[in-house]
Amino acid sequence: MPDHLPLPLSPLSPCSAAPSACQHSTRLEALTKAPLFAALPVDELLELEGRVSAPGYVAGERVYRAGERAASLFIVASGAVKLLRPSPHGDEAVVSVLGPGDSFGTLTRTEHCGETAAVMVDSCIIGIPVRVVRGVLERHPKVAMAAFDELAERLEQSYQALEQLSVGSADKRVAAVLLNLSEKLGRPAQGRIELSIPLSRADLGAIARITPESASRALARLRAAGAVDFGRQWTSIVDPAMLHDIATS
Structure with missing residues (x-):
């Protein structure tokens, strides 16, 4: 038997998977592609898939709330x-948006969740109890090293995001x-990249560390320049090269 599961599956859909689509093949594909479990033998992968929870969530539903007991690691299978x-x-500010393959929740015995996780579109979310994840880590050193690498990467990404968003104009x-x-979530469409997620100006401003009003004005300037276009429930990157130049200038 090969070390890894040869699944001839298509790429995960970037968004809007109905709850009913959270089926065996979707769950198994997500686990197979998750960096954390890439080194897991086939038999263990199949056993793990049988122990996960994978309810379908509708747009706006909470996976968990800040302050609740932290007991699981979650992987976005679709959505x-x-x-x-x-x-x-006293309100809540968006700190990150996650897409297929991204994980959140906890890998440790943290007592309480530090943030609220809410789905933006209909999604399939895999939940794995911490005790199950820790059991896998104890049996497989390569998986434990992957977990360490993932935590280190999360920390580095956080530092990079803070550095990038601590300087520069609102447009940048x-x-x-x-x-x-x-x-994470873009879908190519006629030369553009579509983001079909409900991203409010308040959400965008919170992620960019600016006010909603500044985010709205920045979007308007980016549209006037021909870099983006947007509507009530969507944002389209019209000229990715131009947007990259603005972000890195």
């Missing part, structure tokens, strides 16, 4: 999830956020 942290003003920050989202 999109946003993570929100409580702000000093918004351009950087949109490029990042396009890598």
Whole structure:
């Protein structure tokens, strides 16, 4: 038997998978492609798939709320999830948007969730109890090293995001956020990259560390320049090269 499962499956859909689509093949594909479990033998992978929970979530539903007991690691199989942290003003600010293959939740024995996880479109989310993940890590050193690498990568990405968003104009920050989202959730369409997720100006501003009003004005300038277009429930990157130049200038 080969070390890895040879699944002739198509790429995961970037968004809008109905809850009913969260079936065996979707769950197994997501686990197979997750960097954390890439080194897992086939028999263990199949056993793990049988122990996960994978309910379908409708747009706007919460996976968990800040302050609740942290007990699972989650993997986005299809759809999109946003993570929100409580702000000093009593509301919640978006800190990250996740797409297929991204993981969230906890790998440790953290007592409580530090953020709220909410789905942005109908999604399939895999939940794996921490005790199950830790059991896999104990039996497979390569998987444990993958977990370490993933945590280190998350930390590095956080540092890079903070550095990128701590300087520069509102246009530059918004351009950087949109490029990042396009890598996770973008769908090529007639030379453009479509982001078919409900991303409000408040959400965009929170991720870019600017006010909603500044985010709205920045988007308007980017549209006037011909880099993006947008509507009520969608954003389109019209000229990715131009947007990249703005983000890195």
